[in-house]
Amino acid sequence: xxxxxxxxxxxxxxxxxxxxxxxxxxxxxxxxxxxxxxxxxxxxxxxxxxxxxxxxxxxxxxxxxxxxxxxxxxxxxxxxxxxxxxxxxxxxxxxxxxxxxxxxxxxxxxxxxxxxxxxxxxxxxxxxxxxxxxxxxxxxxxxxxxxxxxxxxxxxxxxxxxxxxxxxxxxxxxxxxxxxxxxxxxxxxxxxxxxxxxxxxxxxxxxxxxxxxxxxxxxxxxxxxxxxxxxxxxxxxxxxxxxxxxxxxxxxxxxxxxxxxxxxxxxxxxxxxxxxxxxxxxxxxxxxxxxxxxxxxxxxxxxxxxxxxxxxxxxxxxxxxxxxxxxxxxxxxxxxxxxxxxxxxxxxxxxxxxxxxxxxxxxxxxxxxxxxxxxxxxxxxxxxxxxxxxxxxxxxxxxxxxxxxxxxxxxxxxx
Amino acid sequence: xxxxxxxxxxxxxxxxxxxxxxxxxxxxxxxxxxxxxxxxxxxxxxxxxxxxxxxxxxxxxxxxxxxxxxxxxxxxxxxxxxxxxxxxxxxxxxxxxxxxxxxxxxxxxxxxxxxxxxxxxxxxxxxxxxxxxxxxxxxxxxxxxxxxxxxxxxxxxxxxxxxxxxxxxxxxxxxxxxxxxxxxxxxxxxxxxxxxxxxxxxxxxxxxxxxxxxxxxxxxxxxxxxxxxxxxxxxxxxxxxxxxxxxxxxxxxxxxxxxxxxxxxxxxxxxxxxxxxxxxxxxxxxxxxxxxxxxxxxxxxxxxxxxxxxxxxxxxxxxxxxxxxxxxxxxxxxxxxxxxxxxxxxxxxxxxxxxxxxxxxxxxxxxxxxxxxxxxxxxxxxxxxxxxxxxxxxxxxxxxxxxxxxxxxxxxxxx
Numbered sequence: 001x002x003x004x005x006x007x008x009x010x011x012x013x014x015x016x017x018x019x020x021x022x023x024x025x026x027x028x029x030x031x032x033x034x035x036x037x038x039x040x041x042x043x044x045x046x047x048x049x050x051x052x053x054x055x056x057x058x059x060x061x062x063x064x065x066x067x068x069x070x071x072x073x074x075x076x077x078x079x080x081x082x083x084x085x086x087x088x089x090x091x092x093x094x095x096x097x098x099x100x101x102x103x104x105x106x107x108x109x110x111x112x113x114x115x116x117x118x119x120x121x122x123x124x125x126x127x128x129x130x131x132x133x134x135x136x137x138x139x140x141x142x143x144x145x146x147x148x149x150x151x152x153x154x155x156x157x158x159x160x161x162x163x164x165x166x167x168x169x170x171x172x173x174x175x176x177x178x179x180x181x182x183x184x185x186x187x188x189x190x191x192x193x194x195x196x197x198x199x200x201x202x203x204x205x206x207x208x209x210x211x212x213x214x215x216x217x218x219x220x221x222x223x224x225x226x227x228x229x230x231x232x233x234x235x236x237x238x239x240x241x242x243x244x245x246x247x248x249x250x251x252x253x254x255x256x257x258x259x260x261x262x263x264x265x266x267x268x269x270x271x272x273x274x275x276x277x278x279x280x281x282x283x284x285x286x287x288x289x290x291x292x293x294x295x296x297x298x299x300x301x302x303x304x305x306x307x308x309x310x311x312x313x314x315x316x317x318x319x320x321x322x323x324x325x326x327x328x329x330x331x332x333x334x335x336x337x338x339x340x341x342x343x344x345x346x347x348x349x350x351x352x353x354x355x356x357x358x359x360x361x362x363x364x365x366x367x368x369x370x371x372x373x374x375x376x377x378x379x380x381x382x383x384x385x386x387x388x389x390x391x392x393x394x395x396x397x398x399x400x401x402x403x404x405x406x407x408x409x410x411x412x413x414x415x
Numbered sequence: 416x417x418x419x420x421x422x423x424x425x426x427x428x429x430x431x432x433x434x435x436x437x438x439x440x441x442x443x444x445x446x447x448x449x450x451x452x453x454x455x456x457x458x459x460x461x462x463x464x465x466x467x468x469x470x471x472x473x474x475x476x477x478x479x480x481x482x483x484x485x486x487x488x489x490x491x492x493x494x495x496x497x498x499x500x501x502x503x504x505x506x507x508x509x510x511x512x513x514x515x516x517x518x519x520x521x522x523x524x525x526x527x528x529x530x531x532x533x534x535x536x537x538x539x540x541x542x543x544x545x546x547x548x549x550x551x552x553x554x555x556x557x558x559x560x561x562x563x564x565x566x567x568x569x570x571x572x573x574x575x576x577x578x579x580x581x582x583x584x585x586x587x588x589x590x591x592x593x594x595x596x597x598x599x600x601x602x603x604x605x606x607x608x609x610x611x612x613x614x615x616x617x618x619x620x621x622x623x624x625x626x627x628x629x630x631x632x633x634x635x636x637x638x639x640x641x642x643x644x645x646x647x648x649x650x651x652x653x654x655x656x657x658x659x660x661x662x663x664x665x666x667x668x669x670x671x672x673x674x675x676x677x678x679x680x681x682x683x684x685x686x687x688x689x690x691x692x693x694x695x696x697x698x699x700x701x702x703x704x705x706x707x708x709x710x711x712x713x714x715x716x717x718x719x720x721x722x723x724x725x726x727x728x729x730x731x732x733x734x735x736x737x738x739x740x741x742x743x744x745x746x747x748x749x750x751x752x753x754x755x756x757x758x759x760x761x762x763x764x765x766x767x768x769x770x771x772x773x774x775x776x777x778x779x780x781x782x783x784x785x786x787x788x789x790x791x792x793x794x795x796x797x798x799x800x801x802x803x804x805x806x807x808x809x810x811x812x813x814x815x816x817x818x819x820x821x822x823x824x825x826x827x828x829x830x
Contacts, residue, residue: 108792219805356436356509356526357436359528363822364825365825366824367521370830371830377517378515389530389614390614390805390806405774405808406787406808408786410782410783414663415662415785415791
């Protein structure tokens with residue numbers, strides 16, 4: 001373990017005790033001061049960002065990736081606005097609940113408290129820097145950020161502005177630490193820092209997440225990929241089904257709650273297929289179907305085994321035909337990524353059974369999978385969408401960055 | 416990855432879908448049938464246990480460890496009784512809560528569901544086999560057990576009885592799988608089976624737990640060690656303090672919620688020290704103190720830096736003097752293991768500050784740390800005491816073996 005990363009960890013652990021003690025008013029004042037400082041320093045941030053953009057161009061990085069890296073005056077204003085919105089949210093820290101009295105008179109309950117030190121490893125979007133800081137700080141945590149090497153100059157400039165904002169209201173700037181050695185070795189060492197980091201959240205593509213899961217000894221909250229399914233039951237309202245399919249696939253292509261796979265009951269296949277084709281082809285979507293689908297249409301391509309497990313993030317959707325609800329559920333549980341799946345049905349029993357048996361973070365009856373989102377769910381913020389089962393599952397709001405401890409009020413009780 | 420462990424994982428994942436669907440009545444019938452079968456097969460189990468005991472003796476294993484390995488008619492009856500008690504508990508699976516209606520009419524709430532596949536790696540106590548099965552099965556999970564090599568014959572016999580019980584009421588016996596290749600390599604492979612195992616719970620000593628944390632890619636729930644502190648504030652009721660200290664240290668020596676460290680405010684040191692000595696020495700407890708304590712007594716040994724972090728699990732306690740509550744909190748947060756710590760005080764501000772600032776699973780005002788226990792807390796069962804912050808913290812009841820998923824009731828909503 002290098003001295004560099006260990007000393008960062010130690011520093012974060014020490015300062016986390018101080019951050020945990022801040023009142024809601026103090027934290028909100030900090031967030032607002034940081035928002036102002038980001039706007040004030042926008043020219044400096046853009047200058048540093050331009051260096052990253054130029055370096056990325058020199059390396060021949062794709063235009064799509066460069067776009068994710070690029071900041072603008074408007075994007076910085078958005079970052080600042082995001083922090084102001086976080087400052088307006090309720091802060092759950094210090095709340096106590098479920099205080100019960102036991103037979104011996106002990107009062108036992110739970111207090112909501114910060115996790116302590118949160119590590120975030122992310123890729124090229126520099127706006128994550130301000131966003132992640134804001135959410136962790138609001139919940140009384142210290143945070144260690146390790147951004148992508150491509151965005152190092154941008155991230156450093158943003159962090160400078162955050163530090164300046166915190167200083168202005170006399171809050172500890174070490175509440176945010178940036179890993180400015182962006183080598184792979186240091187990232188791997190950070191994943192083994194369980195002595196100092198309480199939770200690690202990777203934000204980025206499947207490769208990054210898999211790397212963190214494989215190598216981390218720090219508990220990880222996995223924000224996963226979404227191979228989301230829509231199952232059209234034999235008892236579906238077909239017009240509703242077509243509307244939901246069109247929305248869930250085409251409203252936005254590159255996000256994790258977009259539908260990637262259709263499962264259709266054989267009894268309504270003939271009737272619904274032309275409508276689905278019409279709705280999706282009008283958006284230029286390619287459909288890849290199994291043999292039963294191919295037999296009914298020559299505009300559809302053949303799906304391979306690989307297609308059933310794909311998160312396309314693109315204008316493609318797979319289509320599979322089943323003979324029963326049980327077959328649909330088995331198929332979905334085999335190939336989904338535990339994100340969001342929907343059934344379209346007017347049958348009470350089938351809807352409830354789908355709710356019960358589908359193994360995913362969000363299970364829908366008669367609605368688009370596109371709703372899986374912390375803002376839509378009413379959390380006011382989103383750290384990501386967890387596809388794992390421990391601690392947090394589904395869209396994560398501020399609560400996911402907290403834990404509880406038992407607090408016990410006694411009067412001299414002994415055992 | 417060997418075929419052996421991968422096929423166990425696959426089998427568990429597949430059967431977990433079936434176990435998750437069982438009703439509360441079906442699961443309870445299974446638990447009762449297994450309890451009966453354990454009693455019926457007790458002679459076979461004791462015969463197999465005798466083989467393990469003999470092998471342990473031949474290997475020269477200590478009498479204390481052999482005692483943990485040893486079963487008796489009475490211990491088997493206890494195991495069966497434990498399963499009957501679990502059958503009587505409420506089963507949270509399928510409960511829905513917090514269903515709210517969003518502006519667009521979507522109803523969004525949480526359903527409590529099994530984790531899926533739980534892996535448990537444990538040491539020599541064979542009674543864990545029945546206990547762990549019972550808790551996991553009650554919550555609708557499949558379980559893979561990997562017990563210690565010393566107890567393999569006993570564990571196999573217990574598992575045979577469990578399988579027989581499940582068969583009798585036509586429930587899937589694969590709900591419980593036993594890793595009967597007890598090599599280290601297979602254990603390590605089991606820790607990397609995140610494709611099939613949803614959570615891994617190590618039950619045993621610090622070495623086992625550290626090994627699992629270091630090597631597992633499966634999310635781990637850490638059941639940790641307890642270096643529990645009692646801080647006697649300057650405003651303490653000293654008689655209450657002495658009673659609580661005596662209870663917390665001496666009521667049971669070898670358990671994780673026993674007090675291992677006293678922190679005393681300097682202002683009351685002179686007055687309380689003789690009383691503490693009298694209370695603890697009468698139980699043969701050794702006190703190891705810092706310089707301030709040594710200056711007042713020649714019956715106390717000198718503590719070294721190492722003592723502050725020790726979980727003795729033995730008749731020893733450390734004693735440290737502080738000049739303020741802040742110093743006490745800083746000391747405890749530096750050396751505790753995040754288990755249980757108590758303040759003895761009649762001062763409102765100091766008690767509330769201690770509650771807020773101590774970083775532990777259970778924080779007490781004026782009560783013995785010995786109460787940190789799932790049964791005492793009223794959970795009716797205990798899988799262990801989590802000293803980590805994610806998912807479950809403190810005593811873990813059945814809820815710790817479950818997760819939630821969002822269930823959404825729509826009416827055709829699109830985004």
